[in-house]
Amino acid sequence: MQLSPSLTQLIEALRCLPGIGPKSAQRIAFHLLERDRHGGTQLGQALTRAMAQIGHCQTCRTFCEAPQCDICLSVKRQDNRILCVVESPTDVLAIEQTGQYQGQYFVLMGHLSPLDGIGPKEIGLDVLEARLAERLFDEVILATNPTVEGETTAHFVAELCHKYHVTPSRIAHGMPVGGELDLVDGMTLKHAFSGRRAIARDQE
Amino acid sequence: MQLSPSLTQLIEALRCLPGIGPKSAQRIAFHLLERDRHGGTQLGQALTRAMAQIGHCQTCRTFCEAPQCDICLSVKRQDNRILCVVESPTDVLAIEQTGQYQGQYFVLMGHLSPLDGIGPKEIGLDVLEARLAERLFDEVILATNPTVEGETTAHFVAELCHKYHVTPSRIAHGMPVGGELDLVDGMTLKHAFSGRRAIARDQE
Numbered sequence: 001m002q003l004s005p006s007l008t009q010l011i012e013a014l015r016c017l018p019g020i021g022p023k024s025a026q027r028i029a030f031h032l033l034e035r036d037r038h039g040g041t042q043l044g045q046a047l048t049r050a051m052a053q054i055g056h057c058q059t060c061r062t063f064c065e066a067p068q069c070d071i072c073l074s075v076k077r078q079d080n081r082i083l084c085v086v087e088s089p090t091d092v093l094a095i096e097q098t099g100q101y102q103g104q105y106f107v108l109m110g111h112l113s114p115l116d117g118i119g120p121k122e123i124g125l126d127v128l129e130a131r132l133a134e135r136l137f138d139e140v141i142l143a144t145n146p147t148v149e150g151e152t153t154a155h156f157v158a159e160l161c162h163k164y165h166v167t168p169s170r171i172a173h174g175m176p177v178g179g180e181l182d183l184v185d186g187m188t189l190k191h192a193f194s195g196r197r198a199i200a201r202d203q204e
Numbered sequence: 205m206q207l208s209p210s211l212t213q214l215i216e217a218l219r220c221l222p223g224i225g226p227k228s229a230q231r232i233a234f235h236l237l238e239r240d241r242h243g244g245t246q247l248g249q250a251l252t253r254a255m256a257q258i259g260h261c262q263t264c265r266t267f268c269e270a271p272q273c274d275i276c277l278s279v280k281r282q283d284n285r286i287l288c289v290v291e292s293p294t295d296v297l298a299i300e301q302t303g304q305y306q307g308q309y310f311v312l313m314g315h316l317s318p319l320d321g322i323g324p325k326e327i328g329l330d331v332l333e334a335r336l337a338e339r340l341f342d343e344v345i346l347a348t349n350p351t352v353e354g355e356t357t358a359h360f361v362a363e364l365c366h367k368y369h370v371t372p373s374r375i376a377h378g379m380p381v382g383g384e385l386d387l388v389d390g391m392t393l394k395h396a397f398s399g400r401r402a403i404a405r406d407q408e
Binding site: 002031033040047064065070 | 206209216220237243244252255269270297
């Protein structure tokens with residue numbers, strides 16, 4: 001049996017979604033056609049619009065429809081003279097949700113990975129360097145992922161900071177809150193020990 | 205942090221996909237924006253087109269862009285004078301993949317479910333009755349699912365067949381091939397016993 005051309009194309013196109021194979025794609029296509037055409041149409045329009053209109057903030061490189069994002073435009077955050085370097089826009093989201101950080105961001109949109117042809121320029125380090133040269137920041141927090149590539153990238157950016165006399169700092173690595181000591185990997189435990197902090201005497 | 209309006213809309217729209225909650229929707233949206241804009245755009249277009257253009261075959265009610273589907277137009281299949289009644293277009297696909305059946309189909313697009321307000325008319329039994337009245341078939345195979353609603357629907361369609369002197373038949377229920385006797389449910393085992401068949405002596 002030949003499926004109709006639009007249906008075949010839809011099933012094929014659905015496979016661009018992460019984790020969706022041919023069977024799931026078929027199930028989703030039939031689900032939308034049978035039960036949620038309105039939702040399917042809205043998703044189609046939202047996708048078309050989002051893919052065409054969402055670009056990158058000129059200053060921090062996060063996803064943004066305007067030339068600059070709200071965070072970069074905030075005068076209050078500019079006054080704090082602190083920059084946080086992350087790998088992806090989802091990291092910005094995660095940090096913003098903690099409500100603890102009130103500085104600006106720089107989103108690398110990846111990490112250094114010379115074997116894949118991703119060098120400093122591909123992750124926007126030239127843009128970052130230009131911002132550092134403007135002497136806008138007192139501190140740069142390196143919040144790349146604690147992976148080999150993330151560490152390498154953090155190291156590279158730290159060197160860049162030293163060049164422009166800005167203090168680089170790295171987010172703490174250690175036991176995740178609620179984690180269990182015997183279930184955590186050795187590397188994390190090693191970081192947790194080497195990064196230990198003295199406990200101050202309670203004020204009475 | 206406020207996400208840009210197009211991004212918020214995309215994340216919201218992605219939730220129409222089966223099994224996608226807010227976290228997965230966000231992950232998919234960022235994945236498409238970061239790594240597969242081309243795929244996202246194509247999916248958007250495919251969805252918009254499919255939702256607008258795919259209708260139902262006038263004869264068998266399966267999904268189809270033309271007024272009639274290829275199977276209903278096939279003269280060879282019409283000549284076989286046999287009709288298979290199924291609940292959904294995916295069932296047609298599954299049966300066609302076996303390559304065993306060479307008759308026509310009728311797709312109910314659901315099953316009788318009076319509590320949900322789904323009566324004979326909602327599942328196209330008036331259309332089916334009109335086809336039966338034309339005396340085009342010698343046999344109607346009832347291939348609805350072996351659930352309570354599927355059995356009720358099969359029973360109802362069987363009555364309709366008797367009214368027009370067409371032989372209704374029900375697909376066999378029993379042990380799935382490759383299944384294990386001790387893992388199968390009691391109802392299936394009951395069907396497997398009551399539906400047992402004599403084994404003919406080998407021809408020597």
